[in-house]
Amino acid sequence: MRExxxxxxxxxxLGCQLEVVVEDGKIVxxxxxxxxxxxxxxxxxxxxxxxxxxxxxxxxxxxxxxxSVKTSEPIPKAKIGDCMxxxxxxxxxAPIEIGDVILANxxxxxxxxxxxxxxxRL
Amino acid sequence: xxxxxxxxxxxPAGLSAAVAAHEQGITDILIxxxxxxxxxxxxxxxxxxxxxxxxxxxxxxxxYAQRYIDKIAELKIAAKLGTMxxxxxxxxxxxxxNETDGVLDIQAKAVVLAMGCRERPRGxxxxxxxxxxxxxxxxxxxxxxNIDGYLPGREIVILGSGxxxxxxxxxMTLEGAHVKMVCEILPYSGGxxxxxxxxxxxxxxxxxxxxxxxxxxxxxxVEGVTVARVDANLKxxxxxxxxxxCDTLMLSVGLIPENELSRKAGVALNPTTQGPLVNSHLExxxxxxxxxxxxxxxxxxxxxxxxxxxxxxxxAADHVKNKDTFGSGIAVSCGTGVRYxxxxxxxxxxxxxxxTIRFRVDNVYHNHFVSVxxxxxxxxxxxxxxxxxxxxxxxxxxxQWFANQPDTKTIRxxxxxx
Ligand SMILES: Cc1cc2nc3c(=O)[nH]c(=O)nc-3n(C[C@H](O)[C@H](O)[C@H](O)COP(=O)(O)OP(=O)(O)OC[C@H]3O[C@@H](n4cnc5c(N)ncnc54)[C@H](O)[C@@H]3O)c2cc1C
Ligand code: SF4
Numbered sequence: 001m002r003e004x005x006x007x008x009x010x011x012x013x014l015g016c017q018l019e020v021v022v023e024d025g026k027i028v029x030x031x032x033x034x035x036x037x038x039x040x041x042x043x044x045x046x047x048x049x050x051x052x053x054x055x056x057x058x059x060x061x062x063x064x065x066x067x068s069v070k071t072s073e074p075i076p077k078a079k080i081g082d083c084m085x086x087x088x089x090x091x092x093x094a095p096i097e098i099g100d101v102i103l104a105n106x107x108x109x110x111x112x113x114x115x116x117x118x119x120x121r122l
Numbered sequence: 123x124x125x126x127x128x129x130x131x132x133x134p135a136g137l138s139a140a141v142a143a144h145e146q147g148i149t150d151i152l153i154x155x156x157x158x159x160x161x162x163x164x165x166x167x168x169x170x171x172x173x174x175x176x177x178x179x180x181x182x183x184x185x186y187a188q189r190y191i192d193k194i195a196e197l198k199i200a201a202k203l204g205t206m207x208x209x210x211x212x213x214x215x216x217x218x219x220n221e222t223d224g225v226l227d228i229q230a231k232a233v234v235l236a237m238g239c240r241e242r243p244r245g246x247x248x249x250x251x252x253x254x255x256x257x258x259x260x261x262x263x264x265x266x267x268n269i270d271g272y273l274p275g276r277e278i279v280i281l282g283s284g285x286x287x288x289x290x291x292x293x294m295t296l297e298g299a300h301v302k303m304v305c306e307i308l309p310y311s312g313g314x315x316x317x318x319x320x321x322x323x324x325x326x327x328x329x330x331x332x333x334x335x336x337x338x339x340x341x342x343x344v345e346g347v348t349v350a351r352v353d354a355n356l357k358x359x360x361x362x363x364x365x366x367x368c369d370t371l372m373l374s375v376g377l378i379p380e381n382e383l384s385r386k387a388g389v390a391l392n393p394t395t396q397g398p399l400v401n402s403h404l405e406x407x408x409x410x411x412x413x414x415x416x417x418x419x420x421x422x423x424x425x426x427x428x429x430x431x432x433x434x435x436x437x438a439a440d441h442v443k444n445k446d447t448f449g450s451g452i453a454v455s456c457g458t459g460v461r462y463x464x465x466x467x468x469x470x471x472x473x474x475x476x477x478t479i480r481f482r483v484d485n486v487y488h489n490h491f492v493s494v495x496x497x498x499x500x501x502x503x504x505x506x507x508x509x510x511x512x513x514x515x516x517x518x519x520x521x522q523w524f525a526n527q528p529d530t531k532t533i534r535x536x537x538x539x540x
Binding site: 007008009010012013014015034051052053054055056058064065066068070077080084098116117118 | 165168169170180181182184185188267268269270271296297314315316318319320323324507508510513
C-alpha cells in the first residue's frame, strides 16, 4: 500500500509543509523539507509519533479540588484515547507532591502518570 | 508600613523579580498577590512546553511556577496573598486591601509592576446577537476546566487562533467535547506552529483562516453561530455565511496588559503595546517604578518573562541602593515592519554586557533582514528565514557598540529586504 502524508514541520517557525510517501509501513520518500531537522521530524512523526499528555484529576481532602498530571514520557499518539479513558476513573487523596506517581506504566506505554502540582491536606 | 521593594503581582514576573532583587542584597521585599496562590496564570496552564530556555527541560505551567515559589520560600521573601492593590502614587505609596489587614498603606523605595495581562472581552468585538450563556474567553474556560474541573460546553466553536484558543481546543477535545472549528479572521494564525499541529491537526480540528463569526444565535444559551469568510479588508462576505450549531463560543482574540493601576498612577503607556514605556532598566516614566512580564508587553514564552523580570528586579535593587546610572537615554524607534520595541530608550550601561531589545513585526515576512542603526550606521544586519507577528524577536546589543559610538542620539530597528 502506497500512501502520501502531509505534515507541518514544527522544528522551527518556518513550518515547512512536508510530504512523506509511505509504502507498506516504510518511508520511501520525504519531500519539501528545507533542512535535515525537517527530515528527521518527518521520520519520527510518521513512524512513531508520540505526545506528552496532560490532564487533571479530582482530589479528596486537598486544599484545591483538582490536581494536574502528565505522562512522565511522551506516549504513542495512538494510545492517547485509551489513556484518557483510564484517567477518568482515578480517585486520589491529598497530600500530593510534584512528581508523585499516580498510575505506573499507563496502558503499557512504559510511561507513568505523575502529579505536576502540590496539593496540601486540609 | 515601609518596604524597600514592593512587587505587585505574584506570577512568574513578580517571583523572578523578587529573586533577582534578593540576589542583589535587598531583602526587605514584599510581594502582593490578589489570588490565594502564587504562580499567576501558570497555575491554569497545565500543558507542557514551559522552561526549555530557563531550566533546559520541558515543564508544565504549575511545575515551572513551583520552582520559583520554592525559591521564594527558601529565601524567606514575604508575600501577602488575597491582597488586591488598588492604588499606587507618584511618591511610591502602594495601597492594598485584604481580609486580615484591611487597608494596607506601604511606602516603598521601589515598585515593580508585574500584574500580567487580561483577555480582550467580547465587547471589543461587537458580534451581534443576544447575550446568551455559553460565550467564554478561552482563558476563563481554561480556568473552569483546569482549576475547577468543570467542562463549560460540549459542542464548541473557537474564534481566534491565539495560543490559548489552540491549547483549549485540545484540552476540550481530550475531555470529551467536540470542537467543530477554529475561525481566524486573518489569513494566518498568531499561534505557534507547534500548537497548530499538536492541538488542531492531531485531533482533526479544522482551522478556518480568513473566517469570522458574524452572529451568535440563542437567547438563554448559545444554540449556534454564523460563520463567514472575510475579504481582503476583513469585511465578512454575506454570500459565504454558514450556520454552525454549537452550545459554546470560545473567544481567543488577544491579550491586553493589565494597566489600570499604572494609568491611575500616571505611568506613561505605549499606545501600541498598552504597557508602560520603559527604558533599558525597565524603569517607567515614574522614577523608581519598574515593569516586567505581560503587564509590560504580552509575551509568548514564560522563559522570556522570567529573564526580563530578573532584570527589572536587579534594577529596582540598584535604585534602592541609589546606584542608578543617569544620563540622557538614546531613543529607540521602530522602522519599516517593526510594530513596537521594548525598551523605547536605552541608557548606555557599562555594567551590563549586552542590552536586549525585544520587538514584534507587523506582518509575516520571509527572508528579510533585521537591521539596527545607530544614527546612520548599520550596526546589525541579519537575515531571518521567517518573521511572524506571533513570535517575539530580540536583538542583543553589545556594550562596545555604545562605547564606540558615544554620540549616538537614536537607535532604529527595522526590516530590510536585502
Ligand atoms: C492562557 C495562557 C497560556 C499560555 N501558554 C504558554 C505556553 O504554553 N508556554 C509558555 O512559555 N508561555 C505561555 N503563556 C505565557 C506565560 O504564561 C505568561 O507570559 C506568563 O505567565 C506571564 O507572567 P506574568 O507574571 O507577567 O503574568 P501573570 O502570570 O498573569 O501574573 C500576574 C499576577 O498579578 C496578579 N495581579 C494582577 N493585578 C493585581 C493587583 N491589582 N493586585 C495584586 N495582584 C495583582 C494576578 O493575580 C497574577 O497572579 C501563556 C499565557 C496564557 C495567558
Ligand atoms: S524543515 Fe527545517 S526549515 Fe523547514 S520547518 Fe523544519 S526545521 Fe524549519
